Amino acid sequence: MSKSYKVAKKTINMGDKKGQTVYSVRPYSYGTLTTEEVANQIAVESTATPADVKAVLDRYAYYVKENLKKGYDIELLGFGKLFIRFITGKAVEDESKANAKLVKTLVPAFRPSFTKLQNGSRLYNLLPVSIELVKYGEEKKDKTTDGTTDEEKKPTTGDTTQGGGSENTGGTGSENGDSGDLGL
Template identity: 35%
Template sequence: MALQYDFYKNPSPKDSKKRVRYHARVVPRGTVGTKELAQRIHGRCTVTPADVKAVLSSLSDVVIEELKDGNRIHIEGLGYLQITLECPPVQSTKEIRAESIRFKSVAFRPEAELKKRLRVSRFERAPRKNHSSGLVAGERLDALLAGYFAKHGHITRIGFQTLCGFTRTTANRRLKELREAGKIDCLGAARASIYVAGENLGVHSQGSQETAGL
């Protein structure tokens, strides 16, 4: 299966007069979770899916423990993991104390063999070109959601992301904006949220009303 891509605008200041530039980025088809990984691994060996999930869970715990101890992690076939730090800008190393050092992120450096195997990937242009033609926003986004809710009772974050062609970050930001504007309402817990049409979106399908009444 070919990787799908689209073109995204390069970040630039609002008052910049430079010509807009674009860069290519993979458009994710979805997220493969631990359950799916366990099934795939099970299909290649005799280990049961439950055992694979247990190993992956233990791997996560051990990696975190080793990183907290200051070690760099090497997972053969994938690459290296290492903690990165942040602290306030200083002019002298004597100005900073350990209390000011904070965890920033985890850096990943892929192995050469991993990059070599990925270089032969095939690519195809994503059928939806929302980013290269301008992100869905404003009245266009409202109309898109209104049309969706006219046929469906609710939408998930992943469904919203796919519908609009957003990245996960953009989808979460737009969902928050829509909630604050009263155009959608959120039901369910944070990790299992579903969204229904709000009063200010101007659409109330039978399905959305039934869902909102649960």
């Protein structure tokens, strides 16, 4: 699997490098799939109709919101945990002044689920075992069928060669920087 990126240009506007132009890379998305599109994908692989799938997803979303409202965190199977986070003002020195007035707003927050590897890095459940980074416009064309089944493509468990935790943000893993297998 690959993830495309685009090169981003930025001019530094403060510090020692003020006025200097630097380049970085940003992930590129091909768009957003709607719930309806995902429901159609699920329906193709099941006995449920797209309407059945959408009805279940609608009820799921409803109960996630209702239970967040009641004060629960929600574990989303295979994804991670949804919870409510406070955006607060400054901390106070007097404990008696620490109350709800410190909360400026509530925001939904998400903590992705992961497995901690023997080397201490994190393998995030939402990410494939390996992702090759490729420059947008230079992607390889995906083969729709390569003679393997989905079951054969699934990663094996117990392999600790994968890396890519939240700390692994630099480099692409190749000499020319055009692509790299991050082993995420």
